Amino acid sequence: MEKLFVKVCGLRLERDVDTAVEAGADAIGFVFAESPRRVDAEAAARLARRVPENVLTVGVFRDQPADEVRRLADLAGVRGIQLHGSEGPDHYAALRRDGLTLIRATSYREGSPRHGGFGEDLLLLDAPVPGSGSTWDWTVKGLTEPGERWLLAGGLSPRNVREAVRSARPWGVDVSSGVESSRGVKDPALITAFVEAARSAR
Template identity: 45%
Template structure:
């Protein structure tokens, strides 16, 4: 099970996630978000995660930023992956991928019926709630019958207490968490990070 811990701004939390077996860490760079990181914070998180696990995927998460600008920022800061949230078009993905080859797409079955991994030639598809980053749970029955393909991650409303059941129900290739490991918006809990990774690995 591929596990991504997202919304990190603290090097200590990045090292913790990496040391407990996270496959990826995500940094949000979107100013309306309480998880928005500065370039300096992003660089520190990347360095800390790689110190613990050089093979970990570091993911830049953006929305409402021009895709090519986001790709350039991912390159400049040294991220492995660019994750685009929202209504980006296939041509926008293609332009970003020309600059930064590893692109993930985040979308919702509630707003984008017929989702399938790879439609935009993305490396992975992240299937989220209708309001990304809200921590809101959503009806996993929407996944029934959906032809999502193999390379997709489940997100939205996950936490250490429900992630194992969600994996059993939806059978994703991986899981992504942000608000579900927080004690306040943007404030991560080391205990919840550890518990989430352990629960996801238990299935």
């Protein structure tokens, strides 16, 4: 069975990046959109340099012009871009280039988007109110097609990620607020517990 892909997002401190890497995370996200977790390109570049090549570094953006996204991603040296707004297929086409992983993040409402619909490499399905840390119904039938490369997000934590993975059967999971001691402040113990719990679900 393929290993569950685990992404830890919204990291701002060296301590938290090191913890996620040591715990075995497959991807680490740095937020460039408006958020209490936002970092600038210089800070993200410093953090990204701590991450080994086998762990994907991702810049997270929301409704920002493609040229700004490209500029910040280049300055930070991230190898993935996650778009978490109303960006259409043209945005993805403008950012497409060899070696760059594109992630389309969208909120689940009625009916699931299909992986690859905008030319993205990975699809992320979030709660109806993204970034709220609220859970949603992961047991919806037909959430995705078997074998699709998609990440489950929204309200995940060390306490519920096993149940979520077993119910929704995602290719991977993404966490941010579920490993925080307060809004925007990561807890290293929770990061480690989340990765361990997610992997044990398989």
